[in-house]
Amino acid sequence: MQRIITPEPLTKARFAPYGDVIETEGSDFFMINNGSTQRFHRLSEVMLGKPDDRAIISIFRAQKLTYPLPIKMLERHPLGSQAFIPLKQKPFLILVAEPGDQPDPETIRAFITNGHQGINYHTGVWHHPVLSCEAEDDFLIVDREGDGNNCDEHYFSDDSDMVLESGIPS
Numbered sequence: 001m002q003r004i005i006t007p008e009p010l011t012k013a014r015f016a017p018y019g020d021v022i023e024t025e026g027s028d029f030f031m032i033n034n035g036s037t038q039r040f041h042r043l044s045e046v047m048l049g050k051p052d053d054r055a056i057i058s059i060f061r062a063q064k065l066t067y068p069l070p071i072k073m074l075e076r077h078p079l080g081s082q083a084f085i086p087l088k089q090k091p092f093l094i095l096v097a098e099p100g101d102q103p104d105p106e107t108i109r110a111f112i113t114n115g116h117q118g119i120n121y122h123t124g125v126w127h128h129p130v131l132s133c134e135a136e137d138d139f140l141i142v143d144r145e146g147d148g149n150n151c152d153e154h155y156f157s158d159d160s161d162m163v164l165e166s167g168i169p170s
């Protein structure tokens, strides 16, 4: 039987088992620059797996996939975190499963952001590659570079029938 996964609005609490939500809403800050700037300090941290690892900053220019999207695979980064910050303040989709040797389909959840939220997947969290809601969208990426494999992929069996709704009113 087909399982339709419907995105929930992203909140810090809902996303806590998978990582951090990077947003000003509901986040603490302190004043800097002689009172002209609010610093929302350490909303998340870059996680690195090895002493010589580096945190790097990239941009992903992502094309929209076709929804409802058949969920064929998830991936994880065993040696570091991965953060996605939307550069155009557009909503995007997130699909995650709880950490484990393989993603348990029963723990798969989907979220949709409000356009003013980024996320940082913690090390080893199963997730779908970036899911843009726009025909083309840009994301600032902060993740790990270093020796060793940092991307495990898991493909679900052919009889797995899960689809992700876009969550955007058509």
Ligand SMILES: NC(=O)N[C@@H](O)C(=O)O
Residues within 6 Å of the ligand: 075, 082, 127, 128, 129, 130, 151
């Ligand atoms: N492969 C790659 O750099 N991108 C993925 O990790 C992703 O989460 O989009």
Ligand code: NI
Residues within 6 Å of the ligand: 075, 077, 082, 127, 128, 129
């Ligand atoms: Ni990734």
